[in-house]
Amino acid sequence: MAPEPSAEPTPPDHNHAKEQRHGRPHPSPLAQDPKFPRWLRQVTATGGCAQPIHLSGTTTTRDVLTGEILHHYDTRNEPGERLLIRCRNRRATVCPPCSRLHAGDTYHLLRAGLLGGKNTPTTVRDHPRLFLTLTAPSFGTVHRTGERSRPRRNRGECEHGRPLGCGAIHDPAEPVIGQPLCPNCYNYTTHVLWHAHAGKLWDRFVRAIRRHLATAAGLTQSRFPDYARLSFARVAEYQRRAAVHVHAVVRLDGPAGPDDEPPAWGSTDQLTEAVHSAAQRITVGTPYSPAVGELTLRWGTQVDTRPLRGDLDGPPDDAVAAYVAKYVTKGANDTGAGTDYRLTTWDDIDAARVNKHVRTLMRTCWRLSNLPEYAPLHLRAWAHTLGYRGHILTKSRAYSTTYAALRSDRTRHVSHTHETGTTADANWRYIGSGHTPGAALIAAGIAEDAARHGEVIKHISLLNAGGAVGPG
Numbered sequence: 323m324a325p326e327p328s329a330e331p332t333p334p335d336h337n338h339a340k341e342q343r344h345g346r347p348h349p350s351p352l353a354q355d356p357k358f359p360r361w362l363r364q365v366t367a368t369g370g371c372a373q374p375i376h377l378s379g380t381t382t383t384r385d386v387l388t389g390e391i392l393h394h395y396d397t398r399n400e401p402g403e404r405l406l407i408r409c410r411n412r413r414a415t416v417c418p419p420c421s422r423l424h425a426g427d428t429y430h431l432l433r434a435g436l437l438g439g440k441n442t443p444t445t446v447r448d449h450p451r452l453f454l455t456l457t458a459p460s461f462g463t464v465h466r467t468g469e470r471s472r473p474r475r476n477r478g479e480c481e482h483g484r485p486l487g488c489g490a491i492h493d494p495a496e497p498v499i500g501q502p503l504c505p506n507c508y509n510y511t512t513h514v515l516w517h518a519h520a521g522k523l524w525d526r527f528v529r530a531i532r533r534h535l536a537t538a539a540g541l542t543q544s545r546f547p548d549y550a551r552l553s554f555a556r557v558a559e560y561q562r563r564a565a566v567h568v569h570a571v572v573r574l575d576g577p578a579g580p581d582d583e584p585p586a587w588g589s590t591d592q593l594t595e596a597v598h599s600a601a602q603r604i605t606v607g608t609p610y611s612p613a614v615g616e617l618t619l620r621w622g623t624q625v626d627t628r629p630l631r632g633d634l635d636g637p638p639d640d641a642v643a644a645y646v647a648k649y650v651t652k653g654a655n656d657t658g659a660g661t662d663y664r665l666t667t668w669d670d671i672d673a674a675r676v677n678k679h680v681r682t683l684m685r686t687c688w689r690l691s692n693l694p695e696y697a698p699l700h701l702r703a704w705a706h707t708l709g710y711r712g713h714i715l716t717k718s719r720a721y722s723t724t725y726a727a728l729r730s731d732r733t734r735h736v737s738h739t740h741e742t743g744t745t746a747d748a749n750w751r752y753i754g755s756g757h758t759p760g761a762a763l764i765a766a767g768i769a770e771d772a773a774r775h776g777e778v779i780k781h782i783s784l785l786n787a788g789g790a791v792g793p794g
Contacts, residue, residue, distance in 0.1 A: 357401035362764070364406045369419040370769025374406040374757070379750035386743045404753060412650055412714070413662055419769040422776065427728045428650045428715060432555055432643040435571060435580075435722035436630065440731075442580050442722045449583075450574040450590040451630040453642050454597055456527070457622035458516055458565035462508030463487075465501050467494045467562075482506040500562030501679050508679075510686040513565060516619050517709035518699045519606045520558075520566055523619065524712075528552060530600035531572070531593075538596070539587045549585045551575045555717035558710070559649045560659035564680050566710050567622075569646050571630070571721075572597065579720035590629045601625045609695045650715050660684070661706045671705065683708040 355361070368374050383393040397405050414421040430440060436451065438444030465488055478486045484504040492499055502508035536546040556570035574593050576582025601621045608617040628637055661674050671684045684705045691702035704711050757765055 355401065361401040364401070365761070365765050366768050368406055368408045368765075369423065369772050370765045370767070371406070371408045371419050372417040372757070372762070372765065372769070373409040373411065373755055374765075375409055375752065376402075376404045376406060376754040377750050378404050378753045379748065381746055381748045381750075383744050383746045386745050392744060409755065415662055419772060422773065425647050425650060427725055428557075429643050429647040430728060431717070431722055431725065432571065432646055433640065435553065435555055435573065435717075436639040436643060438580075440723035440728070445583070446573065446575070446580045447639070449580075450588055450593045452572045452590070452593055452597060453628045453630055453637060454570050454572060455567060455624075455626040456570070456601060457567040457624045458513075458520075458561070459620060459622040461510070461513040461516070461563075461565070463503045464508075464563045465490075465492055465496075465498045465503065467492050467496075467499050480504050480507050497677065500564065501677065505679070505682065510682055511614055511690065512617055512619075514683060514686045514690060514701065514709040515608050515614075515617055515696075515699075517566060517707075518696075518701060518704070518711055519608065519619050520568075520710060521712040522606050523604065523621065524556065524568065524716075526604045526606060527600050527621070528554065530604045531596045534596035534599050535574075535588065535592065538592060539585070548577055550588050551577055551579055551582075551720060553580065553718045553721040555646075555715070555721050557646050557649050557715045558712060564659040564683060564708055569649065571642065571646070573721070575720065580722075590631075594627050594629065597627055598625055611693055611695045613693060614690075660708050663706060664703065665705045674706075680708065 365371075365374070378397050380394070380396045382391060382395075384391055397403050408420050408423070409417050410424065411417045411420050412424040434440040434442045435446065437447050463486075480486055480503075482504055484507075486503070488503055532546050532552055533543045535550065535552075536543045539549070541549065551574075553573045553575055554570055556568050558566045558568055561567055572593065573580075574584045574588045576584050602625075604620065606619045608614070608619065610616045630637065630639060630642065659680060661676065665671055665674065665684065665688075668685075668688060671681060671688065674681065674684065676684070687701040687705035687709050690696050691700070691705075699709075699711070701709055756762075
């Protein structure tokens with residue numbers, strides 16, 4: 323079977339009339355093509371993807387027992403002899419339609435681990451669960467919103483002649499929020515190296531939670547998997563100071579995972595205590611550098627934990643899933659913390675549309691990458707993310723379903739294919755991406771319609787459920 327380009331039902335073909343209403347130029351050569359209706363169905367099937375992938379090839383589906391050909395698909399019969407499929411980019415700045423779909427998948431992935439569904443038992447809602455936030459430590463005093471940034475009575479100055487405090491109360495929209503009071507005092511080197519080791523900090527944090535729980539239960543750490551399993555899903559978000567902090571859902575299961583009841587000693591209070599202990603105690607050391615020395619990195623002092631009980635005593639599970647999912651679609655351009663594209667030259671840093679604070683972090687990545695002791699960190703390749711090398715979303719294997727499973731289910735639902743006992747021979751190759759200017763106008767209209775349709779469905783669901791619903 324051909325790669326499925328769609329995850330959404332095909333809306334009526336009324337985009338040309340809408341273009342004329344909005345005063346957009348009508349791409350007449352495209353519309354006059356005899357295969358235009360089929361091309362329009364392809365674009366609609368991608369939800370109006372802004373950067374669709376163009377594929378050429380064939381798929382032949384056969385019966386496993388008889389070898390009979392059940393279905394054959396060939397792009398030679400398609401407009402331009404190609405098939406358009408979604409780009410699946412999670413960033414709203416790159417492709418809004420695919421970003422909305424990705425946010426919806428993330429919502430369902432997170433929700434399944436909280437409430438069950440998608441092959442995850444509903445009994446997980448009764449397991450000990452926490453919604454936690456871990457922050458980066460301070461790398462220097464910055465301007466903050468809603469309060470004075472370290473006001474001082476004596477109005478002292480730092481060694482560079484700048485005030486040690488700021489007496490202003492800043493509005494959240496002010497560009498100065500997150501900027502250092504003194505760039506020369508700010509520890510840009512530690513900021514970048516903390517980002518580069520944030521993944522290792524998280525891994526040690528999770529191991530420390532297991533170790534604390536095992537010790538509290540009178541077990542050795544090696545015996546912990548025989549009694550319990552720690553499952554999680556986490557998402558990284560850039561703060562206004564361009565430092566990453568982590569939102570995560572942590573759940574305690576039995577040894578077999580979500581299908582198994584957690585041990586009697588695995589309470590929510592015990593899990594909370596383990597999280598705070600791990601966040602305060604674990605550290606990661608950097609390689610020794612003659613220029614920098616050896617740094618000891620740790621989480622910030624602000625650790626927020628909220629029990630998830632599925633009742634009025636804690637935040638609603640649906641709201642938590644929606645809250646975390648919204649961060650997955652944010653690109654660096656949205657947050658102002660870096661860029662959505664890699665920086666290949668020093669001049670790219672100068673040309674990037676970022677503030678001075680972020681540009682300095684990029685340059686720090688570039689300079690540190692020249693030190694041999696930091697070569698394994700590949701900081702130059704990650705200068706666009708300010709040294710952060712982790713995925714935006716990561717989860718443990720047993721937390722819930724996967725993106726691949728969600729996409730597979732959606733494909734079967736849209737294409738209505740539930741065939742068993744078949745095999746497919748596929749031969750595909752990439753031949754391009756994107757739209758022509760005229761085609762992009764039509765795709766944008768389709769995406770706008772799909773977004774409006776999604777908002778209506780979300781509003782109806784919210785009214786029916788009386789609570790939060792997922793993105794898109």
